[in-house]
Structures are given as structure tokens and as C-alpha cells.
Amino acid sequence: MSLDGRELRNALGRYATGVCVISTVTDTGQPVGMTANSFSSVSLDPPLVLWSLQNDSEVYDVFSRPRFFAINILAHEHEPHSNQYARKGQHEMDAAHYRVGKHGSPLIHEALVSFECELEATHEGGDHLIIVGRIRDLHERPDGEPLLFFSGGYHKLHSAPAT
Numbered sequence: 767m768s769l770d771g772r773e774l775r776n777a778l779g780r781y782a783t784g785v786c787v788i789s790t791v792t793d794t795g796q797p798v799g800m801t802a803n804s805f806s807s808v809s810l811d812p813p814l815v816l817w818s819l820q821n822d823s824e825v826y827d828v829f830s831r832p833r834f835f836a837i838n839i840l841a842h843e844h845e846p847h848s849n850q851y852a853r854k855g856q857h858e859m860d861a862a863h864y865r866v867g868k869h870g871s872p873l874i875h876e877a878l879v880s881f882e883c884e885l886e887a888t889h890e891g892g893d894h895l896i897i898v899g900r901i902r903d904l905h906e907r908p909d910g911e912p913l914l915f916f917s918g919g920y921h922k923l924h925s926a927p928a929t
Contacts, residue, residue: 782916785848788817789859789872790835792828797859797872800825801852803915804894805837813901814886818894825857830888830895836871837881837899841910845920847874848913868903878912880905 783803791797804818815837819829829835840848847863850856864872873880883899890896914921 776917779917782914782921785840785844785913785915785920786817787838787840787844787847787851787874787877788829788835789838789864789874790829790832791870791872797861797864797866798825798828798857799838799847799851799859799863799872799874800829800857801848805839808898814898815881815883815901816896816898818891818896821893821895824854826895828857830897831885832871833885834869834871834902835883835885835897835899836867836873837883838874838877839879839881840874840913841876841878841907842913842922843910844874844877844913848920867905873905876907876910877905878907878910 786802786805787799788802789797789799802817806816808814808816817837819826859872864874867873867882869882871882881901882903884902886900887898888895911923
């Protein structure tokens with residue numbers, strides 16, 4: 767069976783995900799971020815997470831090999847951040863958007879959660895590099911709604927009435 771690329775992309779887009787900004791610093795110390803929704807937990811013991819980086823990404827060299835990086839899970843009000851760091855040529859982080867974490871990576875202000883990770887492993891995965899990080903620290907916000915992505919657009923959670 768041959769799969770049409772657009773049809774497959776649309777079908778995969780039917781899986782609702784949260785939205786993250788992956789952040790690190792370049793070799794010259796420049797804070798950079800990129801939007802991703804390919805994030806998943808791997809293990810609690812040891813504490814591992816993963817995300818996927820497209821092989822032809824313009825920032826592949828920066829994100830494929832940093833010792834430390836952060837995964838910032840965005841709140842609904844961070845939609846502008848998501849849009850900014852998803853654009854080509856828009857990966858240098860705005861100083862008003864972050865603070866520096868314990869391990870040097872930028873942590874988005876008021877993210878639902880920011881995981882400070884150390885690179886554990888990378889694996890080839892088709893047209894992506896699968897990046898596994900060991901969580902070294904986390905910063906959690908006690909409230910807030912997630913920024914959700916589904917079928918090509920952003921969405922909000924709608925709570926069902928209590929029964």
C-alpha cells in the first residue's frame with residue numbers, strides 16, 4: 767500500500783497534542799527555541815522524555831547535539847510564542863519570553879511545565895532524529911490551560927459539566 771504524504775499528514779493531525787517550545791543555547795551562547803508537538807514521556811525510572819527533530823530543519827545542527835535543553839509545555843496564552851518559534855528564521859529567543867534555567871537553557875515564563883534535560887541518546891527515525899533527554903530538573907506552574915493543537919489549528923479544553 768502506498769500512502770499519500772498529505773493524506774497521512776492530515777490523518778496524523780487528528781491526534782490532539784500539546785505544544786512545546788524546545789530551547790537551548792548555541793555554541794556562541796545565543797538562546798534559541800523551536801516549536802514542537804512531537805514530545806512524549808519515555809520512562810519514570812530513569813526520568814526520560816523524547817522529542818523529534820526534522821532532518822532538514824534549518825536549526826538541525828543546534829538542536830541535534832546540545833548537552834542541555836529544555837522542553838517548555840505551553841499554556842493557552844502562549845500561542846504567540848508557538849507561532850513565533852515555528853517560523854523559519856525566528857528561532858532566536860526574545861529575552862522577555864524566558865529566564866535561564868539551572869543548566870543554562872531558556873525556560874519560558876509561565877510555561878505549564880519546563881523540563882530541564884540532559885541529552886541521553888539520539889536515534890535515526892526516518893526523516894527525523896529522535897532525541898531522548900534525561901530530566902535533570904522541572905518547574906511546574908500550579909494552574910493554567912494547555913495550548914492544544916488538533917487538525918491543523920489551536921484549540922482550548924472544554925470542561926464537561928460535573929455530573
